[in-house]
Amino acid sequence: MSQIWFALAASLTVFMTSFNGVHAQSITDVERLFSNLMVGYSKMFRPVLNQSKQVIVVPGLDIVSIQDFNEVEEKISFTALLYLAWNDERLVWDPKDYGGIDNLYIDVSKIWAPQLMLTNVVNKNERLSEDWHTVRVNASGWCLYVIANVFTSSCDVDVTFYPWDTQTCSLDFMPANYGVDKMILYPIYHKVQLTYYSPNGAWDLMDTSVTSELYSFMVRFNVVLERKPRFAIVNVILPLIIMSALNILVFLIPTECGERISFCLTVLLSIAVFLTLVGDNLPKNSNPMSLFSYYLVSVLAISAAITLSVICSLHVYHRSEKQQPGGAWRAIAMCLECYYVRRTGSESADRTNRSDKIKFARPENASHRSSHGMHSIPYSSHTNRGVILYRPTHSYGTLPSDRPEDKPLQKKETDDSDSSVLEITWAEVSIALDKVFFLFFILLLITDTLCFLIIIYHNVSL
Numbered sequence: 001m002s003q004i005w006f007a008l009a010a011s012l013t014v015f016m017t018s019f020n021g022v023h024a025q026s027i028t029d030v031e032r033l034f035s036n037l038m039v040g041y042s043k044m045f046r047p048v049l050n051q052s053k054q055v056i057v058v059p060g061l062d063i064v065s066i067q068d069f070n071e072v073e074e075k076i077s078f079t080a081l082l083y084l085a086w087n088d089e090r091l092v093w094d095p096k097d098y099g100g101i102d103n104l105y106i107d108v109s110k111i112w113a114p115q116l117m118l119t120n121v122v123n124k125n126e127r128l129s130e131d132w133h134t135v136r137v138n139a140s141g142w143c144l145y146v147i148a149n150v151f152t153s154s155c156d157v158d159v160t161f162y163p164w165d166t167q168t169c170s171l172d173f174m175p176a177n178y179g180v181d182k183m184i185l186y187p188i189y190h191k192v193q194l195t196y197y198s199p200n201g202a203w204d205l206m207d208t209s210v211t212s213e214l215y216s217f218m219v220r221f222n223v224v225l226e227r228k229p230r231f232a233i234v235n236v237i238l239p240l241i242i243m244s245a246l247n248i249l250v251f252l253i254p255t256e257c258g259e260r261i262s263f264c265l266t267v268l269l270s271i272a273v274f275l276t277l278v279g280d281n282l283p284k285n286s287n288p289m290s291l292f293s294y295y296l297v298s299v300l301a302i303s304a305a306i307t308l309s310v311i312c313s314l315h316v317y318h319r320s321e322k323q324q325p326g327g328a329w330r331a332i333a334m335c336l337e338c339y340y341v342r343r344t345g346s347e348s349a350d351r352t353n354r355s356d357k358i359k360f361a362r363p364e365n366a367s368h369r370s371s372h373g374m375h376s377i378p379y380s381s382h383t384n385r386g387v388i389l390y391r392p393t394h395s396y397g398t399l400p401s402d403r404p405e406d407k408p409l410q411k412k413e414t415d416d417s418d419s420s421v422l423e424i425t426w427a428e429v430s431i432a433l434d435k436v437f438f439l440f441f442i443l444l445l446i447t448d449t450l451c452f453l454i455i456i457y458h459n460v461s462l
């Protein structure tokens with residue numbers, strides 16, 4: 001409470017002293033000063049007594065906020081205060097002659113004021129100064145003109161490292177109606193002022209600089225902005241990774257289920273739709289392309305490859321049993337499932353026993369389709385053999401007439417008699433393929449995502 005009273009008292013004191021300072025100044029003094037200054041004043045001509053000299057205007061910028069940054073249209077709007085200071089050699093007076101008046105506010109329409117234009121403007125070039133603006137003039141002729149406005153400039157957006165990108169945008173000002181021999185812009189501050197700056201939600205203002213270009217004819221206020229990546233990570237990258245991971249799970253769906261292709265295509269479609277949504281938020285130029293776009297395409301390609309692999313696996317699964325897996329397939333399946341093949345090789349004695357059990361499982365299956373979980377119980381000790389058990393279930397479920405159950409069994413028996421050839425069915429090959437595809441695509445997705453992140457981090461940290 002006491003602090004507030006103190007502040008109040010302090011501000012009152014300041015007010016009283018300033019009032020005391022003004023005390024000697026009367027309205028007639030101000031009017032007399034103004035009319036004396038305006039005698040013979042022509043605002044058409046530059047405020048230098050020797051007209052062969054250049055007018056030096058000191059520009060400064062104070063950014064209040066970043067209103068809008070549209071990366072797609074490559075334009076940025078700043079709410080900012082543009083300060084212009086120059087010396088008008090005609091507006092000089094002695095404060096003692098005018099009751100101590102040491103500064104005066106004059107309408108910009110009454111005196112000479114520099115006309116600047118924003119050179120990297122997006123829309124039609126508009127006049128920066130308005131007639132109702134005022135200029136503060138002090139007794140030695142120094143004029144200070146503050147233009148508060150929303151400045152919209154074009155900005156070359158480089159989204160190579162989206163969403164960890166850094167953009168450099170600038171506001172370029174140039175005299176609108178004089179050549180470099182008549183007027184120059186001479187910035188004295190090397191940074192953009194941020195006195196009233198309020199932070200932006202999507203972009204961090206990292207750095208600023210002020211440069212003088214074209215032999216002091218143009219001043220460029222540069223602003224370095226860094227994207228806050230959390231939005232893109234949460235809304236774009238994570239959902240994409242989740243969807244791709246979901247797509248890989250297709251290899252865990254049993255083939256008998258018949259939903260594999262539709263699942264695959266649904267996820268593929270949602271990734272494609274997602275891709276167009278994300279694409280809308282990136283600038284539509286390919287120079288330079290965003291690495292993220294390549295990542296999106298790679299994710300789409302992986303999804304397409306998953307769909308192809310599922311089709312391939314289904315094709316293998318549904319191959320006719322009459323045609324036994326050839327040497328190549330056998331080799332593939334053996335390589336993929338070495339451990340399994342080794343076991344079947346060593347336990348070939350069990351085989352007749354197993355085919356008996358399949359025969360035994362058949363009636364139970366035919367009556368009750370979902371019972372294959374039950375009949376797999378006797379084989380729970382050999383988990384790898386589950387694949388054998390699923391085959392009859394499948395042939396009952398989807399191709400009942402096409403595949404008489406006795407034929408493969410007979411074949412197996414003949415295979416058994418020929419002990420040099422290992423018994424592998426198409427379903428086993430297909431399931432082996434599924435396992436391999438599952439691991440392969442998981443590794444591929446992880447590698448792809450890691451590569452993307454590492455490349456971006458590597459380049460951003462450079």
Ligand SMILES: *[C@@H]1O[C@H](CO)[C@@H](O)[C@H](O)[C@H]1NC(C)=O
Nearest residue numbers: 048049050051052053054181
């Ligand atoms: C006006 O300025 C020019 C260039 O600065 C100079 O050469 C010239 O002598 C000046 N004229 C007068 C009258 O001071």
Ligand SMILES: *[C@@H]1O[C@H](CO)[C@@H](O)[C@H](O)[C@H]1NC(C)=O
Nearest residue numbers: 102137138139140141142143
């Ligand atoms: C007028 O302003 C300029 C620039 O701020 C300063 O250097 C100068 O001393 C001021 N003159 C008076 C009389 O206050």
